[in-house]
Amino acid sequence: MKQEAHSWIAIRAIALLADKGGNKNLVRLLGDHACEASVGAWIPDSTDAKSGGSATENHIFKMKPFRGKSPDRFVAEKNVLLKRLGPARAMSAYLADDNKLDPDWWAQAYKADPMKPGQHLPNRAMALSTMLKDLLLLGDESVDSLVGRGRIFDAYTVSDAQTRQEALAAYFFMLSHFIADSCMPCHGDARNLSAYGKGLHKQWEEHWSKAVAAEFAKDALINKGAAPSACIPGDEAMEKARGKDKKFGLDFDETTIPSLPKGRDVWLEMVDVCRASFALASIVAPPAKYGYGDTKARARFDAVLAGKPILKEMDRVIMHDAVLNTAMVWKNVWQALGKKPAKPK
Numbered sequence: 315m316k317q318e319a320h321s322w323i324a325i326r327a328i329a330l331l332a333d334k335g336g337n338k339n340l341v342r343l344l345g346d347h348a349c350e351a352s353v354g355a356w357i358p359d360s361t362d363a364k365s366g367g368s369a370t371e372n373h374i375f376k377m378k379p380f381r382g383k384s385p386d387r388f389v390a391e392k393n394v395l396l397k398r399l400g401p402a403r404a405m406s407a408y409l410a411d412d413n414k415l416d417p418d419w420w421a422q423a424y425k426a427d428p429m430k431p432g433q434h435l436p437n438r439a440m441a442l443s444t445m446l447k448d449l450l451l452l453g454d455e456s457v458d459s460l461v462g463r464g465r466i467f468d469a470y471t472v473s474d475a476q477t478r479q480e481a482l483a484a485y486f487f488m489l490s491h492f493i494a495d496s497c498m499p500c501h502g503d504a505r506n507l508s509a510y511g512k513g514l515h516k517q518w519e520e521h522w523s524k525a526v527a528a529e530f531a532k533d534a535l536i537n538k539g540a541a542p543s544a545c546i547p548g549d550e551a552m553e554k555a556r557g558k559d560k561k562f563g564l565d566f567d568e569t570t571i572p573s574l575p576k577g578r579d580v581w582l583e584m585v586d587v588c589r590a591s592f593a594l595a596s597i598v599a600p601p602a603k604y605g606y607g608d609t610k611a612r613a614r615f616d617a618v619l620a621g622k623p624i625l626k627e628m629d630r631v632i633m634h635d636a637v638l639n640t641a642m643v644w645k646n647v648w649q650a651l652g653k654k655p656a657k658p659k
């Protein structure tokens with residue numbers, strides 16, 4: 315996804331938390347820095363991050379049929395996957411109704427082969443969300459007051475090492491990038507037709523950017539080099555974000571933000587979301603026509619999506635879940651703070 319779409323998803327996720335009873339101090343932290351989403355949520359795709367040797371490179375999780383040993387490990391039967399994804403996700407409802415992918419498709423093992431170890435979406439989302447829980451403990455006074463745990467960790471840290479609100483917000487927004495990317499069907503599909511610049515991936519992302527328009531471009535939300543006070547206020551940014559729902563056919567009225575089920579973590583959630591995204595890619599470009607081994611096959615945006623009803627359906631499902639998953643994982647990070655620290659022995 316491109317910068318405008320990432321900014322919109324992050325700010326829409328703050329608004330969803332605000333509207334659906336997300337922790338009010340989390341909403342305050344992110345809302346006060348909403349305009350900075352245009353920076354934080356974009357860092358993983360910035361040229362500087364890529365050329366700087368950052369592990370943010372290759373944040374994809376592209377699957378293809380797996381024919382190695384013990385394939386059972388890489389099978390996600392439809393009913394099992396949908397149960398794990400849960401009813402709140404639009405991808406669940408969409409895939410439940412789908413009959414384009416037959417039982418043979420679902421019975422097949424699929425595996426992602428990251429280009430470099432650890433450099434993939436579930437890993438990046440897991441790593442950042444885990445680190446954020448630690449950074450929240452080590453906050454400065456203003457962070458501690460939002461977290462509401464007193465100055466417990468003040469004794470362990472020098473003040474320059476303490477996490478500030480701005481830094482936290484930037485990391486929350488970075489995290490939203492990886493979560494949103496896992497909802498992009500081309501990021502879960504190893505076929506050449508889903509690579510950037512092969513006629514589908516780039517064009518689809520440009521279409522989303524156009525939908526949220528220049529209002530979510532970096533300079534529209536924050537003035538380069540200006541003090542944070544030059545940002546548009548959080549409430550205004552959230553209202554702007556809600557205003558784009560119609561463009562994607564979104565209706566969050568009935569949405570609830572689930573907690574991560576017991577025994578699950580961000581890694582497992584993202585692996586499943588990527589599998590669902592891969593299923594969407596396989597609906598857009600059916601493997602019977604565009605084989606998984608066919609490097610020459612192309613499913614151009616203009617041919618398979620543009621102007622067709624399926625584009626509207628896909629946009630709604632993808633954007634709903636990009637926003638919901640972001641709010642879900644943020645909420646999970648913040649909920650970790652609810653646990654009372656152990657009494658010193």
Ligand SMILES: [Zn+2]
Pocket residue numbers: 315358359373491495
């Ligand atoms: Zn990205």
